[in-house]
Amino acid sequence: MSKFNVLQHELVPEHHLISKEEEDKVLKELEITRDLLPKISRSDPAIKALEEIHGPLESGRIIKIIRKSPTTGYSVYYRVIADEVFK
Amino acid sequence: MNEGISKRINRIQFALLSPEEIRKMSQVKVITADTYDDDGYPIERGLMDLHMGVIEPGLKCATCGGKVDECPGHFGHIELAMPVVHVGFIKEIKSFLDACCGVCGRIKLTEQEMGDYRVKLTEESISNSEPEHFALMSKKVTDLASERLVCPHCGAQLKKVILDKPTTFREEGIKVTPKEIRERLERVPDSDLIFFGLNPEVARPEWMILTVLPVPPINVRPSITLETGERSEDDLTHKLVDIIRISQRLRESRDNGSPQLIIEDLWDLLQFHVTTYFDNQTAGIPPARHRSGRALKTLVQRLKGKEGRFRSNLSGKRVNFSARTVISPEPFLSVNEVGVPEKAARELTVPVSVNVFNIEETRALVKRGPEPRDEFGKYVAGTNYVIRPDGRRMKVTPQNAEENSTRIEPGWTVERQLQEGDIVLFNRQPSLHRMSMMGHSVRILDGQTFRFNLADCTPYNADFDGDEMNMHIVQKEEARAEARIIMKVQEQIMSPRFGGPIIGGIHDHVTSLFLLTHGNPLFSEEETIHILSYVEIDHLPEPEIVDGKKYYHGRDIFSLILPPGINLKFRSKLCAGAGEKCEYENDPEDKDVLIIDGKLLHGTIDDAAIGAFSGAIIDRIFRSFGPKETARFIDRMTKLAVGFISFRGFSTGISDYDLPESAIERINEIAEDAIKKINKLIEIYRAGELQSLPGRSIEDTLEIEILSAAGSARDESGKIASQFLGLNDPSVIMARSGARAKMLNISEVAGMVGQQSVRGGRINRGYYGRTLPHFEVNDIGAMSRGFVQSSYKEGLSPIEYFMHSIGGREGLVDIAVRTSRSGYMQRRLINAFEDLKVDEERMVRDTVGSIVQFKYGEDGVDPTRSDHGDTVDIDQIAFDIKQGAKK
Numbered sequence A: 001m002s003k004f005n006v007l008q009h010e011l012v013p014e015h016h017l018i019s020k021e022e023e024d025k026v027l028k029e030l031e032i033t034r035d036l037l038p039k040i041s042r043s044d045p046a047i048k049a050l051e052e053i054h055g056p057l058e059s060g061r062i063i064k065i066i067r068k069s070p071t072t073g074y075s076v077y078y079r080v081i082a083d084e085v086f087k
Numbered sequence B: 001m002n003e004g005i006s007k008r009i010n011r012i013q014f015a016l017l018s019p020e021e022i023r024k025m026s027q028v029k030v031i032t033a034d035t036y037d038d039d040g041y042p043i044e045r046g047l048m049d050l051h052m053g054v055i056e057p058g059l060k061c062a063t064c065g066g067k068v069d070e071c072p073g074h075f076g077h078i079e080l081a082m083p084v085v086h087v088g089f090i091k092e093i094k095s096f097l098d099a100c101c102g103v104c105g106r107i108k109l110t111e112q113e114m115g116d117y118r119v120k121l122t123e124e125s126i127s128n129s130e131p132e133h134f135a136l137m138s139k140k141v142t143d144l145a146s147e148r149l150v151c152p153h154c155g156a157q158l159k160k161v162i163l164d165k166p167t168t169f170r171e172e173g174i175k176v177t178p179k180e181i182r183e184r185l186e187r188v189p190d191s192d193l194i195f196f197g198l199n200p201e202v203a204r205p206e207w208m209i210l211t212v213l214p215v216p217p218i219n220v221r222p223s224i225t226l227e228t229g230e231r232s233e234d235d236l237t238h239k240l241v242d243i244i245r246i247s248q249r250l251r252e253s254r255d256n257g258s259p260q261l262i263i264e265d266l267w268d269l270l271q272f273h274v275t276t277y278f279d280n281q282t283a284g285i286p287p288a289r290h291r292s293g294r295a296l297k298t299l300v301q302r303l304k305g306k307e308g309r310f311r312s313n314l315s316g317k318r319v320n321f322s323a324r325t326v327i328s329p330e331p332f333l334s335v336n337e338v339g340v341p342e343k344a345a346r347e348l349t350v351p352v353s354v355n356v357f358n359i360e361e362t363r364a365l366v367k368r369g370p371e372p373r374d375e376f377g378k379y380v381a382g383t384n385y386v387i388r389p390d391g392r393r394m395k396v397t398p399q400n401a402e403e404n405s406t407r408i409e410p411g412w413t414v415e416r417q418l419q420e421g422d423i424v425l426f427n428r429q430p431s432l433h434r435m436s437m438m439g440h441s442v443r444i445l446d447g448q449t450f451r452f453n454l455a456d457c458t459p460y461n462a463d464f465d466g467d468e469m470n471m472h473i474v475q476k477e478e479a480r481a482e483a484r485i486i487m488k489v490q491e492q493i494m495s496p497r498f499g500g501p502i503i504g505g506i507h508d509h510v511t512s513l514f515l516l517t518h519g520n521p522l523f524s525e526e527e528t529i530h531i532l533s534y535v536e537i538d539h540l541p542e543p544e545i546v547d548g549k550k551y552y553h554g555r556d557i558f559s560l561i562l563p564p565g566i567n568l569k570f571r572s573k574l575c576a577g578a579g580e581k582c583e584y585e586n587d588p589e590d591k592d593v594l595i596i597d598g599k600l601l602h603g604t605i606d607d608a609a610i611g612a613f614s615g616a617i618i619d620r621i622f623r624s625f626g627p628k629e630t631a632r633f634i635d636r637m638t639k640l641a642v643g644f645i646s647f648r649g650f651s652t653g654i655s656d657y658d659l660p661e662s663a664i665e666r667i668n669e670i671a672e673d674a675i676k677k678i679n680k681l682i683e684i685y686r687a688g689e690l691q692s693l694p695g696r697s698i699e700d701t702l703e704i705e706i707l708s709a710a711g712s713a714r715d716e717s718g719k720i721a722s723q724f725l726g727l728n729d730p731s732v733i734m735a736r737s738g739a740r741a742k743m744l745n746i747s748e749v750a751g752m753v754g755q756q757s758v759r760g761g762r763i764n765r766g767y768y769g770r771t772l773p774h775f776e777v778n779d780i781g782a783m784s785r786g787f788v789q790s791s792y793k794e795g796l797s798p799i800e801y802f803m804h805s806i807g808g809r810e811g812l813v814d815i816a817v818r819t820s821r822s823g824y825m826q827r828r829l830i831n832a833f834e835d836l837k838v839d840e841e842r843m844v845r846d847t848v849g850s851i852v853q854f855k856y857g858e859d860g861v862d863p864t865r866s867d868h869g870d871t872v873d874i875d876q877i878a879f880d881i882k883q884g885a886k887k
C-alpha cells in the first residue's frame, strides 16, 4: 500500500516550505520577529509530509499555508516550526 | 515587542511547609482558646494575640509596630497534642503507604527497576515536556510497587492498607494511627521520593501529617462588632478555638494516663476539627455547624465555586455608582434614551472637577443642596458631596449647602446628581454579546422603574414580565467619550453577528405598519392628522381628492418618515409568511417593496422592512445615512406605528380561529383518515408485508411512514384552516406580517395539534409495552403513541393532553440543558479571547504580540460594516446609481 500524503487531501490546505530569502522578506514585510509567528509542531502530519519532500526541516523554518476562505477566496497564513508543543 | 517587561516568571515551585518552617514563620505560639478579656483587650497567647496583627484602630501590632492599615498581619502556630492527617494530602499519603514498605520504608521496587525508572523519571523532569507525562509515569511506577506484598529489600510480609474515607487508614481492619503513619513516612529515604514526584529538598512526605498548625493572621479572620456591642468571631477563629480546646484536653488525658478509649475518641475529634478547618464539605463527615445551624465557611469554602475568592472577588467585582430596578416600556423615549426614576437619580452622581472656568456654576450647583426642585416642583440636579483636594469628602445637606458653596475652590470635586443628557451604561444580564451593555442618555421620569424604547428589547433580550436591569454612571471624561462615541445605542444598531440590524420594530410596530401599508388604504384628512400627530413632520403628503374631500394613502404617510434620497427594492414578508400558495404572488403592488428617493411607491411594510433582525429599510438607512439618521428613523417609525395602531385599534382573541361547520367536518375527516391510514400501515406491518425503505429496518420504516401520515394530516388541516382565515383575521395578520407566531401555530389552534414527539420519534415510553395503562400492551396505534387530533381551540382529551405535556416537557428540558452548557462554553471562549486585539495592520495579536491571525477574519472586514457577511452589495450600488441617473 502506498503511503498516504495528507497534503493531497481536499480538506488539508496547501503547505509550502519557503526559501530562507523569502523568510526574511516575509518577516520584514510583517515587521515581526520569528518568535511571534504562530507555531506548528514538528510532529504535525503536514510537516512530516513536507519532510518527505525536502528532507529533515530544522525548527524555525517558516511554512506558508494557503487556505480556501469563504470570504476572500484564498488567504495566506504563516507558521513557524517549533519543538515545543503549545496548548 | 518585549520592551517594557521588567520581570518574567521563569518557573513556579510547589512545596510543603515543614513543622520547623511553620514554627519559624510564626510570631506567637497560641496556647489559649480564648480571644478577648473582659475589657475587650486581646488575650496574650490567645487566638487574637497582638503578635498576629491588629484590626482595631488605636492598637499597635506587637510584631511590626504597625497600625491597622500598615500591618500586613503575621502567622502564629498551634502545637497539636497528637499528629493528625491533612485531608488535602489523603491521596498522596495513601500512595506512599501502598507503595512503600511499612517496615524499612523503601519503595517496593527491585534495585533493577529502581535504576531504570530513576533514569526515565529524571529525564522526564528535566526535559520541558508535559507535567502530565511525569505524573502518568510516576503513577505507573507506584502502582507497580503497590501490588507487591513482600518487601524486595527487607523481605517483610506486608498487609494491604485500606483508606476508610475521609481520613482513617486501616490494615486488616485495625486502625493505623496518624502517629504510626508519620513514623512510616519518616522512614522513606530521600532517594525514593523522586518516584512520587516529590523533591526532597522542599517536601518530605511526613510533613503531610500535621504536628503543628499555622494560625492565619487576624486580618484574614477579623472579628466583627455587632450593633449591640457583641463581638462576633470569624468562622475560621471558631474552628481554631475548637482545635485548641480538643488539643488541650487530649494532651491532659494523655499526660495523666486516661484510658486508651478516651484518648482515641479525643484524637478522632481533633482529626475531625482539623479536617473541617480545611474543608467543611469533606465527603463522609458531617459539616461543622454554627450554633444557629449554619454550616461554617472554612478554608476551602472561601476559595471554591461561584461565591469563592476566584470567581466572586478576583474575576468579578462589585461597583459603586450603579443602580438596579425593574424595567418597563416607554414608546415616547428615543432608542438612545433611558428613563431613570428620580429616586435613583438623586443617589447617583457624576464628579465635576472645579476649575477657574466653571467655579461660578459649580458654586451655584452646590448652593442648591441635595434636593432642589424648580418652581413647578420638577426634578433639578443637586449635589450630594463635595470633595477637598486632599480627598476628604463632605456630605452636602440643606443646612450646610450655602456654606459649602462658598468653600469650594479650583481643585475641589463636586459630586453632582444625575441630570438629563448624562450618558450612562445600561445593561441586562446575561451579558452574552456587546449589545447587552449600551450607552443611553438620561431622562428623569416619575415612577420607580427604568424605561426605554421597545426597539431596544431585542439587543438586551428583555421583556417586561418583571425583568430588572442595571445602570452604571461613567465617572471620567474619557469613559464618557467612549460611551458616547462607541457604546451608544445608535452605534450598536448593526449586529456583529450577522451584519444586519439587531434593533428595529417588534410585535405591534410590525402589525401596525403592515396595516398602514398593505393594500395602500385611504385615510381622511382628520384621521391622517391624528396619526401624524405622533411624529414631528413639517408637511402633509400629496392628498387624493375624492368627492371634494382630501384623502391620504397609507404608503404616503409612511413615506414621510423615510429620509429623502433612499432607493430600495426588496420583497416583503407577505408571501413567505403564507402557507402553501400566496394570494399576492402575482401582485407586485403589494408584494414587492419599491422605494425611490424616500417615497414608498408600492409594497407592504412588514418584518422584512423594519423588523429587528431583517429590516431592509433600517439596514439601508444605516449604510447610507449613518447611525444618527437611523436612530431618528427608528424613533419616528416606532412612534408612527404606536400612533397608528392605537388609533385604528387591534385586538385578537379565540374567535380569530372560528371556522365554519363544514371546515371542522373536513378536518375531522382528515384526522379519521389519518388514523385509518396508520391502522392500515400497522396491519400491513403485522402481516409482515411492509416493504422496508432502503437502509432502514422494517420497524423504522413503519415509524417513518406513520410520522409522515400524521404530518400530512396536520398540514392538510392547516391548509383548510387557512382557507377560511384570511388577512382580515388579526392572528393571521400577525403571522403573515412576521409580528408574532407562524401560520403553523394558527393551524394548531384552529385545525389540529398533530403528532407529539420525543427525540424525533413518536412517544413510546412509560409502562411496559405501552404509554399509559389505558391501552393494551403493544398497542402501537395513533392514539397510544401521542397523535393529537384535536385543536387547541376545541380542547384536548385527557390522553391527548398527557401526550402533549410529554412533548412539551422535552422542549423545556432542552432549553435548560442548552443554556447551562452553552453558557459555560461561551465563558471559556471569552476567557480565551478577551485580550486579543486587532492592530493598525488589521493583524490579530495577543498581549505578548504573537500573531493569531494575519488579517482579522482572513479578509479584514468588520462584520458590523459588512453586508450580511459580504464585503459589498454590488446590486444595491448599481440600483442606486441607476436611480441617480434617472433623476
Ligand SMILES: [Mg+2]
Binding pocket: B462, B463, B464, B465, B466, B467
Ligand atoms: Mg422576562
Ligand SMILES: [Zn+2]
Binding pocket: B052, B053, B054, B061, B062, B063, B064, B065, B066, B071, B072, B073, B074
Ligand atoms: Zn504587624
Ligand SMILES: [Zn+2]
Binding pocket: B101, B102, B103, B104, B105, B106, B151, B152, B153, B154, B155, B156
Ligand atoms: Zn522493607
